[in-house]
Amino acid sequence: MEDHIQLTKMKQLLVIGGPTAGGKTTLSIELAKHLNTVILSADSRQFYKEMSIGTAKPNTVEQDGVQHYFIDSHSIHNALSASSFAEEAMQVLENEFLKHDTIILTGGSGMFIDALCKGLDDIPHSPEIRDKITQQWKEHGIEFLQDKLKVADPIYFGQVDLHNPVRIIRALEAIEITGQPFSSLRKAEKNNRPFETKYFIIEHNRESLYERIDKRVDLMIQNGLIEEVKDLLPFRECNALNTVGYSELFQHFNGEMSLVEAIDKIKQNTRNYAKRQITWCRRYTDAIRIHYSGEINTMVDEIIREISHVNDR
Numbered sequence: 204m205e206d207h208i209q210l211t212k213m214k215q216l217l218v219i220g221g222p223t224a225g226g227k228t229t230l231s232i233e234l235a236k237h238l239n240t241v242i243l244s245a246d247s248r249q250f251y252k253e254m255s256i257g258t259a260k261p262n263t264v265e266q267d268g269v270q271h272y273f274i275d276s277h278s279i280h281n282a283l284s285a286s287s288f289a290e291e292a293m294q295v296l297e298n299e300f301l302k303h304d305t306i307i308l309t310g311g312s313g314m315f316i317d318a319l320c321k322g323l324d325d326i327p328h329s330p331e332i333r334d335k336i337t338q339q340w341k342e343h344g345i346e347f348l349q350d351k352l353k354v355a356d357p358i359y360f361g362q363v364d365l366h367n368p369v370r371i372i373r374a375l376e377a378i379e380i381t382g383q384p385f386s387s388l389r390k391a392e393k394n395n396r397p398f399e400t401k402y403f404i405i406e407h408n409r410e411s412l413y414e415r416i417d418k419r420v421d422l423m424i425q426n427g428l429i430e431e432v433k434d435l436l437p438f439r440e441c442n443a444l445n446t447v448g449y450s451e452l453f454q455h456f457n458g459e460m461s462l463v464e465a466i467d468k469i470k471q472n473t474r475n476y477a478k479r480q481i482t483w484c485r486r487y488t489d490a491i492r493i494h495y496s497g498e499i500n501t502m503v504d505e506i507i508r509e510i511s512h513v514n515d516r
Contacts, residue, residue: 221405222477245310257448289318313483356384402490
């Protein structure tokens, strides 16, 4: 029994979380190089090979020789759900834990992180109700669903990506079936996992984070985001493309706003998304909080000390 416990403790999944534009990718790559391990991406937009510039996806050079999973792994035409991600990621972990004692999971999609690390809640489905709400979205737009969710479940409204119709439709579906707030249904006990999970959350002061977000959006525009979105216009109905950085430019191409307005809206919506990510990360009460100093090696050393301390217990 003791040997089994020691073996379990040796297998660790390190979650590097935090808001968008917060430095998760750079820190995770440097940490992976130090630990000689691999990275799983839990960024639900970086899965898709058709979306690169607007997702701040690390290219081959930026990955710096570190094996990454779930980057360019799927197509927007076959969207990956949180449950499917958890199933596929568990298979990756099963194989990679044969070679590594520690693996890194990073990304800003809290639902996908929780699906892998904790399992999903057993929340009922109704295809009929889902289809009805989907039709409401098509007829009245995403704002109509946002307003319904804000009234029915203000807690989840403050957490969810408000530009993701799939998640809003799922919440409204569950609310209509059960008569309970979606947030109250997402309370399942943690599923047993054959590894330990250690959370590290990167934190910024608000002003510096917003500055990083604005600079990132400007860089995306310089790097060709407008052209990338223009090429995706024929597929704009794909759920994966209903996300910040793409939906605003779709509106621009549809004549609903100027390019300047669309870029400003991307920045604003990204800041709002970062706020929701920060709120989500507060749920990880046992996480180690790391202030972003810009000194990546110092931050890596801080994480190494923490996991070494745990393993020495």
